[in-house]
Amino acid sequence: MEMINPLLKKGRFLFVLEGCDHCQIYKKFIRQINMELKPDKRIQVIDCTSYNLFGISDNPLIELFERYFDGFPTLFIEGGIKSGANTVEECKAWINARLFNDFEFPKEPEYLPILRSYATFDKSCKYYKGRLICN
Numbered sequence: 001m002e003m004i005n006p007l008l009k010k011g012r013f014l015f016v017l018e019g020c021d022h023c024q025i026y027k028k029f030i031r032q033i034n035m036e037l038k039p040d041k042r043i044q045v046i047d048c049t050s051y052n053l054f055g056i057s058d059n060p061l062i063e064l065f066e067r068y069f070d071g072f073p074t075l076f077i078e079g080g081i082k083s084g085a086n087t088v089e090e091c092k093a094w095i096n097a098r099l100f101n102d103f104e105f106p107k108e109p110e111y112l113p114i115l116r117s118y119a120t121f122d123k124s125c126k127y128y129k130g131r132l133i134c135n
Contacts, residue, residue, distance in 0.1 A: 005064060007061065007064065008064070008065070008068075008076075008079065009078060009079045010078055010079075011044075011061075011076055011077075011078070012041070012042070012043040012044060012076070012077050012078065012099075013043065013044050013045075013046055013061060013065065013075070013076045014026060014027070014030050014043055014044070014045045014046065014073060014074070014075050014076075015046050015048050015062070015065065015069060015072060015073065015074045015075075015076075016045060016046070016047055016048065016072055016073050017047070017048055017049050017052055017072045017073075018047060018049040019049070020072050020073070022072070022073055022084075023072055023073045025088060026073040026075070026088075026091070027045055027073075029088055029091075029092060030043050030045060030075075031045075033092070033095055036103050036104060036105070037099065037102050037103055037104070038102055038103070038104055041099065041102035043075070043077070043095075046059050046061055046062060047059075048062055048072065051066075052072075068081060069081065069083050070083070071083050071084040072084075075091065075095075077094075077095065077098050077099065078098065080094075080098060082094060
């Protein structure tokens with residue numbers, strides 16, 4: 001039986017490549033989100049360029065997570081994965097839903113009147129009586 005590394009379930013990592021346009025966009029908005037998160041709850045950005053080009057692993061987390069992703073950017077948050085070039089809005093909403101209680105100043109999810117729903121982009125999350133509840 002294989003042991004599951006706790007970082008796979010509790011870690012918060014963004015894996016990127018240098019020179020990737022989508023990665024640059026993700027890095028920028030992750031920096032902005034990290035400024036709003038409590039210091040011990042921030043997302044760590046990991047550059048995989050050397051590993052991807054030359055097989056040089058300068059961070060042990062790359063080898064631990066590599067079998068779980070096949071594109072860049074890839075975002076891991078507490079067992080959840082966003083891989084590839086999802087829209088920034090979708091990714092921000094997903095992060096806001098997942099990390100709802102970890103912001104210095106709690107945020108309410110954006111309400112989308114046309115859809116008559118909150119922008120959580122996580123089907124397991126519901127906004128109920130002023131609180132976001134995720135399964």
